[in-house]
Amino acid sequence: MKTRAITGFFFIVILIGAVLVGPFTFVPLFSLIAVCCVYEFYRMVYTEDTQPLLFMGVGAAAVGLALVGFSLVDILPYSVFQFGIVGILLLYITALFRKTVHPIQDVAYSIFGLMYAAIPFIFFMELGFVEDTYNAYIxxxxxxxxxxxxxGAYLVGKSLGRRKLFERISPNKTWEGFIGGVFMAVVAGIVLSRYFGIFPLWGWVCIALIIGVFGTFGDLVESMLKRNIGVKDSGNILPGHGGLLDRFDGLLMAAPLVYLFLKNAF
Known part of the structure; x- marks a missing residue:
């Protein structure tokens, strides 16, 4: 527990510091985290029968995120869409030269790893620039x-949790914890509307609801993935916490939806 607390404290300090210092720390750090998450995903699903194109997939994630990052900080224009098409075609071609048991399955996992673990971080980084200029508070x-x-979900679930949310996926999650987490997020959203401003009260409340609901679904989806392949943690890079995917599973589903909400509501 002590190791977990120390790791969590310093990890949060680094994340907050990178966001507040500016775009030239925010974008590189979260791009690096995204690439590490892709690597963790490939390592998790890697078996004798399933062998995603690890180096090509991680390389594609790194190049794609670099292009996005350079564009966000106005260093150079990019076209991730065109790059993505070329990258997928290269995965297909590379699989032809690999003597693996299930090459199409390998390609499918390679593409899914990018969709699941990298693309959501692009939406998250875009949140910092949703007003065109960088705003760390978003x-x-x-x-x-x-x-x-x-x-909130952990504390309420541990003290009041009785009814299981998705027992076959995550036995420890309860409806009480889910509701408690969403409620606490909404309260935090009300506080942020007062001190951060940027959006009106209803905007922050909507963001909190999206994060509370779909952040939980993101957590459950990662639990489903780990249960499906029979692992406890996505990695061990964070002592006491597991891997980076374990810490950002809620972001993977919530960030794209929050971005779409902000782009269409304001």
Whole structure:
């Protein structure tokens, strides 16, 4: 527990610091985290029968995120769509030269790893630039709401949890914890509307609801993945916490939806 607390404290300090310092720390750090998440995904699903194209997939994630990052900080224009098409075609061609048991399955896992673990971070980084110029308080607010939801769900679920949410996927999650997490996120959203501003009260409440609901679904989807392949944690890079995917599973589903909400509501 002590190791977990120390790791969590310093990890949060690094994340908050990178967001607040500016785009030239925010974008590289979360791009690196995204690439590490892709690597963790490939390592998790890698078996004798399933062998995703690890180096090509991680390389594609790194190049794609670099292009996005350079564009966000106005260093150069990019076209991720065209790059993505070329990258997928290269995965197909590379699989022809690999002597694996299920090459199409390998390609499918390679593409899914990019969709699941990398693309959501692009949406998260875009949150910092949703107003065209960088605003640290939007991604920071997102992280605060995500952490508040997780903490509220854990505390309420541990003390009051009775009814299982998805027992076959995650036996420890309860409806009481889910509702408690969403409620705490909404309260945090109300506080953020007062101190961060940027959006009106109803905007922050909607963001909190999206994060509370779909952040939980993101957590459950990762639990489903780990249960499906028979692993406990996505990695061990964070002592006491597991892997980076374990810490950002809620972001993977919530970030794209929050971005779409902000782009269409404001």
């Amino acid at each position: 991604p920071l607010g997102f992280l605060i709401l995500l952490w508040t939801n997780d903490t």
